[in-house]
Amino acid sequence: MTKTALLKIEDKEYPLPIMVGTEGEKAVDTRTLRATSGHVAYDQGYGNTGSCASQITYLDGDNGILRHRGYPIDQLAHHSDYVETAYLVIYGELPNATQRKEFGLLLRKNAAVETQMQKILEGFPTNASPMAMLSAMVSALPAYYPQLATNNFEKDLKGFDQAAAIAISKIRTIVAMIYRYQHGLPYIFPKQELPFCENFLHMMFSEPYQDYMAVPEVAKALNLVLLLHADHEQNCSTSTVRMVGSSASNLFTSISAGICALAGPLHGGANVAVMHMLQSIHDEGDDGSRFIAAAKSGSKSNRLMGFGHAVYRNFDPRARIIGDACDTVLKRLGIDDPLLRIAKHLEEAALRDDYFVSRKLYPNVDFYSGIIMRAIGIPMNMFTTLFAIGRTPGYIANWREVAADPKGRIYRPRQVYFGPPKRDYVPMARRG
Numbered sequence: 099m100t101k102t103a104l105l106k107i108e109d110k111e112y113p114l115p116i117m118v119g120t121e122g123e124k125a126v127d128t129r130t131l132r133a134t135s136g137h138v139a140y141d142q143g144y145g146n147t148g149s150c151a152s153q154i155t156y157l158d159g160d161n162g163i164l165r166h167r168g169y170p171i172d173q174l175a176h177h178s179d180y181v182e183t184a185y186l187v188i189y190g191e192l193p194n195a196t197q198r199k200e201f202g203l204l205l206r207k208n209a210a211v212e213t214q215m216q217k218i219l220e221g222f223p224t225n226a227s228p229m230a231m232l233s234a235m236v237s238a239l240p241a242y243y244p245q246l247a248t249n250n251f252e253k254d255l256k257g258f259d260q261a262a263a264i265a266i267s268k269i270r271t272i273v274a275m276i277y278r279y280q281h282g283l284p285y286i287f288p289k290q291e292l293p294f295c296e297n298f299l300h301m302m303f304s305e306p307y308q309d310y311m312a313v314p315e316v317a318k319a320l321n322l323v324l325l326l327h328a329d330h331e332q333n334c335s336t337s338t339v340r341m342v343g344s345s346a347s348n349l350f351t352s353i354s355a356g357i358c359a360l361a362g363p364l365h366g367g368a369n370v371a372v373m374h375m376l377q378s379i380h381d382e383g384d385d386g387s388r389f390i391a392a393a394k395s396g397s398k399s400n401r402l403m404g405f406g407h408a409v410y411r412n413f414d415p416r417a418r419i420i421g422d423a424c425d426t427v428l429k430r431l432g433i434d435d436p437l438l439r440i441a442k443h444l445e446e447a448a449l450r451d452d453y454f455v456s457r458k459l460y461p462n463v464d465f466y467s468g469i470i471m472r473a474i475g476i477p478m479n480m481f482t483t484l485f486a487i488g489r490t491p492g493y494i495a496n497w498r499e500v501a502a503d504p505k506g507r508i509y510r511p512r513q514v515y516f517g518p519p520k521r522d523y524v525p526m527a528r529r530g
């Protein structure tokens with residue numbers, strides 16, 4: 099039997115159905131509230147609003163749990179790789195051998211970027227933000243694949259498999275092209291025979307007559323970084339993808355909007371901000387106490403980057419995995435990065451400090467991911483574009499849920515208006 103919550107406003111009671119998710123998550127369904135009582139549910143920033151019912155990712159922020167399609171993130175990190183996890187996130191099941199092969203083939207077939215698209219990239223100043231370039235390139239994809247991007251749910255879902263492969267594979271290629279363009283290097287074409295991550299490293303670092311051969315540790319580390327970012331429930335950029343997708347915008351346009359949201363320093367851009375912070379601690383010979391003191395001021399612009407999370411109130415399981423991997427990867431590559439020592443020291447200091455402890459602020463995935471990317475040879479300004487490659491399966495899976503929902507509505511939140519009350523127009527001559 100469906101349980102009901104009773105909301106009492108003045109003398110009248112309004113029954114509201116209770117929803118219970120697979121893992122016992124409880125929600126009060128307030129959809130009828132406005133029609134029955136004239137009230138909207140106010141929740142600035144949607145911090146306590148279930149904006150959708152989803153089958154992709156389960157996240158329990160209080161207990162540091164993250165699962166994709168039921169599989170715990172630590173098991174995926176240990177046993178899976180990025181492409182397999184991408185398939186899982188998008189299609190709901192781990193692929194069997196044939197499905198894995200076919201998916202890999204589709205990714206390989208769709209790796210190259212049309213020559214004409216190079217001109218779009220080259221219209222940007224070389225020092226433009228890589229995230230701005232990436233979102234522009236992705237928003238141009240519908241022009242090259244109009245048959246897959248019709249802004250019609252039914253038609254777009256027919257071409258979904260190919261559109262998904264284009265998004266995953268070409269976003270990776272575009273990121274490598276951005277790097278080459280910014281460094282005045284010739285573009286390197288993808289190689290059919292290389293696995294996904296090795297192919298990316300080849301497109302980034304090969305020279306015309308000298309192929310870059312990724313050592314297994316580097317390819318593995320990249321796989322881990324991308325896998326750990328594959329999806330993360332209703333974060334800012336994924337919700338943006340869903341919102342844009344809900345207007346029947348095609349997959350590429352919706353992902354492009356997600357990339358714009360991801361660029362912000364409070365979201366995907368945090369991995370760059372963390373490295374700037376660690377670097378300046380290093381350059382100044384500081385022990386990090388200045389950053390910790392500034393972060394405690396409460397000012398948004400002085401936050402300790404890589405710390406805190408909108409939903410994790412215990413620990414970010416991805417941060418634990420990536421923090422442990424940092425040591426292993428750097429050791430295997432023979433790198434002694436002073437920024438890793440600073441990061442560890444900063445983490446210890448913050449976790450002894452009552453400000454961070456009482457607010458349940460712990461390192462998040464971005465606190466250590468930059469150190470691994472730096473060890474791989476990725477320049478700092480490209481870090482967030484790697485987050486975008488990693489997150490693309492999550493964007494795709496969420497877009498698909500929106501597009502495939504027969505009862506789905508366009509996303510259209512309400513607001514509570516606090517502006518001036520009605521007033522009459524004042525002619526220019528009478529204005530002060």
Ligand code: CMC
Pocket residue numbers: 330333363364365366368393394396400401402403404405406407408409457459462463464
């Ligand atoms: N440094 C200092 N104070 C902080 C921080 C921080 N990094 N994060 C939160 N706080 C404070 C915040 O000011 C508030 O203080 P008070 O109660 O005195 O007003 C309190 O802690 C609770 O904040 P919150 O409600 O947990 O924070 P939020 O949900 O508004 O923001 C966040 C979440 C991730 C934007 C924020 O923690 C932050 O800005 N962190 C730094 C940026 C960062 O690392 N972002 C990457 C997030 S993980 C990757 C991703 O998915 O995007």
